[in-house]
Each structure stands twice: as structure tokens, then as C-alpha cells.
Amino acid sequence: MRRYARTLVAVALATTIVSGTVGWASGNAQQALTGPPPGTAAWRSDHVLGRELPDPERATPAQVARFFDGLSAKERQLLITRHPLVVGNLDGVPVALRYRANALALKAGHDPRYASLGADPHRRILAFDPRGRGQVAEVFGDLTTARRVSVVVPGSDIDAGTFDRTHDVYGTPAGMARSLYAETGPGSAVIAWAGYTTPVGVGVDAATGSLAEAGADRLTRFTDGLAATGVPAPTVFCHSYGSVVCGLAAPRLRARDLVVLGSPGMRADNVGDLHTRARVWAAKDPDDWIDDVPNVEFAGLGHGADPTSAGFGARRVPAGDAHGHTGYFAPGTQSLHAFAAIADGEL
Incomplete structure (x- = not known):
């Protein structure tokens, strides 16, 4: 009975302090963004090529890749022009086409949240979904020629508006990915993937797995899309609540390594x-x-064992000189050096 009572207390604590990046604030319930890309209805009804286009909801990334492989350059450009949000977010579409489609979608939009994403024409935006709080993926390096690829999956409080904020830089997906890319060797590419609905602040969303389950589905489809376009299996770095996403995705995830930090x-x-x-x-x-978060899972609350504990069985990454919850990718740290070695296949 005493052990049961302690478990209930730990779960209660978990609901008040589990978070991803900003810490001690109230959380608001979020509705997970799922389903096909925006503009799918118009895409489905478009017969401009004289045949049906692959259904974004039903076609696998491999089927999408085969369809685009069979198109001429003129046909590809026609689809980008008519349906930039579908082409830019459809897993299995060639990388270069997604960049062009998302650049067009960002140029056509007028939401100030996304101004920084579209301001620089050299940014490689691999996904851009303006619905809800917004979702984004950006590539650092040349994904079409990279021999080693990494994907950064962020935790709470991340969306299109905070994707590359200028404060707490190494707590953002863009900041983490940019720092990792600068540390890795030639022939590497790093993707900052903010492709799921994250919890906001501290609350039930952060202490449960519902948003992580939806995120896991999107992450696995994303890596399937990378594979369909010839990108090598990535090393996936999962920060805070992002490690819950990666844990649920793990059995289906095309990954060479899984690295969790602040989990x-x-x-x-x-x-x-x-x-x-x-x-x-x-x-x-x-x-x-995050070390103050009880490592329990009870009645759907909490996320289970500490991945850095000896009993969990993960390989330990040195992080003694990292600072706080968002310092793991800070330049000069042991953790960043180790992350780069893992990404480069040196460990």
C-alpha cells in the first residue's frame, strides 16, 4: 500500500513538472495535427496531368516517389505551382522539389510568424505546414549527397513560431541542428524536424503520450519518405518530450542510432x-x-524509466559540462562533441 501511495504521489508530481524546453509554466491542451497536407482536397480533384495524383493520405512514400520519378520536369513544376503546400509536405517527393514548393508557399503567405523562414532564399525548408501553430523542417547541408544524415526531434513549446527563435538558441530545433551540423564532418546533413504538435508548457499534455503517439506516426512516415528518396537511414536526436515521440516510434523508425537527451x-x-x-x-x-521528474508510468501518466539509468541499457553520452535543459548542443561541450562523433559514425 505504501509503495502504491508513493507511486500516486510521483504521478501527481509528473503532471506538474514534465515539460520539454521552457520549464515551469502552465500547460494548455493541444489538439494534435494529423492527416494529409493542407490543400489535399484540391490535389485529389486535379486531373491536370490526365490521371489521378497519388492520394496524400493513402499512398505510401515509396509510391509517391515512384510517381514523381515518372514525371517530366514540366509536369513537376506544374504541380509545384498549383499545389505548393501538398508537394512541399508530401513524404516521398524528391528533396529539391520540396524546397522549391515550400519557398513558393512561404512567399505567398503573409503570417508574420513565418517571416524569418521565407526571408532567406537559401534556406532549405523541407516541410512547411501553416495550420495551427505551424510545423517546419529545415535541412542543413546537402541532403541529396550526404553520406551521414541526422534528424533532430524537439520537445515541448516548439512550433513554427519558436522554430528558430533568437533566445535560448540551443533549445530550438534549428539551433540544435545548426550546431550539430557545424560540428560534423564533410558529407553530413542535419534536419531540424518540428513536424508534430508539441505540448505547451507544463500540463497533462506533457505528462501523457497522446501527442507523442501522433508525433510518432508523423516521424515514422517522415523517415520512410527520406528512405524513398534515397537518403541514408539517419541518426535521430530526441530532446525532452521528443524522446517520448522517439520511444513510441522506435519499432517502426528507420534509424541507425537513437540519441535521447534531457529525457x-x-x-x-x-x-x-x-x-x-x-x-x-x-x-x-x-x-x-528533468532529473526532478519522477520516472514512473501509471494510468497513462508519466513516461517510465530514465534512459540514462544503468538498468535501462542505453549507451551513455558524456554531458558533464552541458548546462541546464537546453545546453546539450552548446558549442564546446562534451555532449555536442559526442553527438557529432555518433552522427559521423565514429562511435
Whole structure:
């Protein structure tokens, strides 16, 4: 009975302090953005090529890739012009076409949240969905020639508006990815993937797995799309609540390595429970407040075992000189150096 009571107390604490990036604030319930890209209805009804276009909801990324492989340059450009939001967000579309489509969509939009994304024509925006709080993916490096690819999956409080904010830079997906890319060797590329609805602040969303489940589906389809276009299996870096997403995605995820940092848990008791062939790594610095989160899972609340614990079985990444919850990718840290070595295949 006493053990049961302690578990209930721990779960209660988990609902008040689990978060992803900003810490001690109230959380608001979020509705996960799921389903096909915006503009799908118009895409489905368009017979401009004289045949049906692949259904964004039903076609696999491999089927999408085969369809685009069979198009002429003129036909590809026609679809980009008519349906930029579909082409730019459809997994399996060639990378260069997605860049062009998203540049067009950003140029046509007028939302100030996305001004920085469209201001620089040299940015490689791999996904841009303006619905809700907005979702974005950006590539650093040349994804079409890269021999080693990494994907950064962020935690709470990240959306299109905070994707590349100028404060707390290494707590943003763009900041983490840019820093990792600068540290990796030639022939690498890093993708900052803010492609799911994240929790806001601290609340039930951050302490449960519902948003992570939806995010896991989107992440697995995203990596399937990379594979369909010839991109090598990536190393996936999962920060905070993003590690819950990665834990749920693990059995289906096309990944060479899974690296979790500042993790509240992966909804697994140990590496074996992840059912993945990827190598699993974990980092947590001494003053990360995530260490105060109870590592429990009860009645759907909490995210389970600490991935850095000895019993979990992950390979430990040194992080003794990282600072706080968002310092793991800071230049000069042991953690960033180790992350780059993992990404480059040197560890």
C-alpha cells in the first residue's frame, strides 16, 4: 500500500513538472495535427496531368516517389505551382522539389510568424505546414549527397513560431541542428524536424503520450519518405518530450542510432522494450531540471524509466559540462562533441 501511495504521489508530481524546453509554466491542451497536407482536397480533384495524383493520405512514400520519378520536369513544376503546400509536405517527393514548393508557399503567405523562414532564399525548408501553430523542417547541408544524415526531434513549446527563435538558441530545433551540423564532418546533413504538435508548457499534455503517439506516426512516415528518396537511414536526436515521440516510434523508425537527451522517459522499461535495431544512446547533464521528474508510468501518466539509468541499457553520452535543459548542443561541450562523433559514425 505504501509503495502504491508513493507511486500516486510521483504521478501527481509528473503532471506538474514534465515539460520539454521552457520549464515551469502552465500547460494548455493541444489538439494534435494529423492527416494529409493542407490543400489535399484540391490535389485529389486535379486531373491536370490526365490521371489521378497519388492520394496524400493513402499512398505510401515509396509510391509517391515512384510517381514523381515518372514525371517530366514540366509536369513537376506544374504541380509545384498549383499545389505548393501538398508537394512541399508530401513524404516521398524528391528533396529539391520540396524546397522549391515550400519557398513558393512561404512567399505567398503573409503570417508574420513565418517571416524569418521565407526571408532567406537559401534556406532549405523541407516541410512547411501553416495550420495551427505551424510545423517546419529545415535541412542543413546537402541532403541529396550526404553520406551521414541526422534528424533532430524537439520537445515541448516548439512550433513554427519558436522554430528558430533568437533566445535560448540551443533549445530550438534549428539551433540544435545548426550546431550539430557545424560540428560534423564533410558529407553530413542535419534536419531540424518540428513536424508534430508539441505540448505547451507544463500540463497533462506533457505528462501523457497522446501527442507523442501522433508525433510518432508523423516521424515514422517522415523517415520512410527520406528512405524513398534515397537518403541514408539517419541518426535521430530526441530532446525532452521528443524522446517520448522517439520511444513510441522506435519499432517502426528507420534509424541507425537513437540519441535521447534531457529525457523524461521513452515509455519503455529498457532498450529491449523499444524493439529497435538502432543503437540507443542517452545523455543528461547534472543540473538538468528533468532529473526532478519522477520516472514512473501509471494510468497513462508519466513516461517510465530514465534512459540514462544503468538498468535501462542505453549507451551513455558524456554531458558533464552541458548546462541546464537546453545546453546539450552548446558549442564546446562534451555532449555536442559526442553527438557529432555518433552522427559521423565514429562511435
